[in-house]
Amino acid sequence: METILVTGASGKLGKAVVRALVDKDFNVRAATRKTTKIRWTDRVRPVLFDYEDHTLFKAALDDISSVFLVAPPLDSRAPDKLIPFIDKAGEAGVRHIVFNSVMRADLDEKNPLRIIERYLMKSELEHTILRPNFFMENFTSGWIGPMIAAGTIRVPAGEAKTSFISVEDIARVAAACFQERRYGEDCSLTGNEAISYGQAARIIADACGRIVNYIPISEEEMVQLDRHHGMPESSIRYRVRLFQEVRRGHMAEITGVVKEVTGKPPMSFKDFAWKNSEVCEVRKAA
Template identity: 35%
Template sequence: MSKVLVVGASGMVGSELVNKLRAKGHEVVRATSKTQLQPDQVHVNLATGAGLEQAFQGIDKAFFLCPPGYTNQHELLGPLIDKAREKQLQKVVLMTAMGANAVEAAPLRQAEIRLERSGLRYNIIRPNWFMQNFNTFWLHGILQAGTVFLPVGDAKASFIDARDIAAVAAELLDSGRFDNQDFDLTGGESLTHAEAAELISQATGKQIRFQDITPQAMLDGLLQAGVPADYAEFLVMILGFLKQGAAERRTDAVERITGRAPIGFAQYARDYRAAWL
């Protein structure tokens, strides 16, 4: 079995991935920006590069993602990819986002290109909007006003469960069947946010609704919440792409890689119902 470095190990995808890799018998090293470390953790500061050399000691394979809050993703991911190449890792799985490859000059696409040209065995996974956004980023509006406030109109999105993303990443790290391929990851259905809110209502017995707001209202709310201006503007921009229909497309990648259909939104809502109560 392999020794796998997981960057973003405490996040929605990373924490699930750690468990799935361990279940497959792999040893996992969790990268963290914290300085108080558990025995299976290493300190890595992607913004400064601190800890990179130590983090890669004895590592066979790695999973990379850029933490939220940054718009210069290529500058944070690039040193990870370079270090993986220097250490001649057996495999790297990089998570970006669906649509990241639409523009070659985009920061996430620049990171993808760097990996593609590294000479390493790799996979790139580009998940669509997470179902778990409803129990994290959009949670405040649901709890305070019973409402999902977003500037997306009636556009549909093929939301994906973070557990499915982790399952895909674990399989790609465990197996070489799909080496040197990239995959757009989606759920099996496309829903409007109003339809998603109705499924949460059914799961919780509470009336949850969706309200369309202006991009400026969204930006103002993010800034008031302390989100850095450049990242707030980035979020509003990609929500605009969602409103234009860019997130509606579905793929069969989850089923092809894991051998099972992706988790449906209704199941997600039942599994996470306690978050909205």
């Protein structure tokens, strides 16, 4: 069976993609800057990988014909990091790249992930572009998790709605794209409903059996919070732009792509919250 190189394999999405590929009987080479982050199994082997260390590209790409490509999150320098790797992948004989972009990237030609999309489109490589909405997992293992532990979600989303999607659903789509060789396709991936952060807080509160509030904050307040947490200025600006899209209502669209591609509807936020209520409890105890 083919071995697929998964970049970002230790991340929220990458981990789910590794599982979905193994479920479809692919072997996985799991790329990470720290190999101890990856659980070694018969089908999953870690490989040391860093976009910023080109000497690692050759071993990662050895005997690989398909790559799941993930950019470091909120990274305005993502094109400088990924484009040399895409070039090297082409030279090494890779045929198909499934690139994880972000919903609405195509609205802004300056979006770093859009620049990478464009580069892939112009390349000789077969490619598939996935544009997922905000991940549900931001509320558990991601940056909103600690806010839930503290009892209040603070984001500058106002009352705007978002069609959150689980990484499990994105991963199932990605695995189908490799299996069915869905070359040349680009698709926006969303959950099956759009909800506000206030609604999300209430659903999580219900599932976890504890109070979780939502306070809509201003952009400036988010900037101050992110600075307090030591986030780089370029990432702060990136996140500000993402939430501008949210407030404009651009992230509320619902597409039927997950069901079309996988045959199964995407997970609802309620099911996600109940499935992960233990995580909320563990965070509460921590």
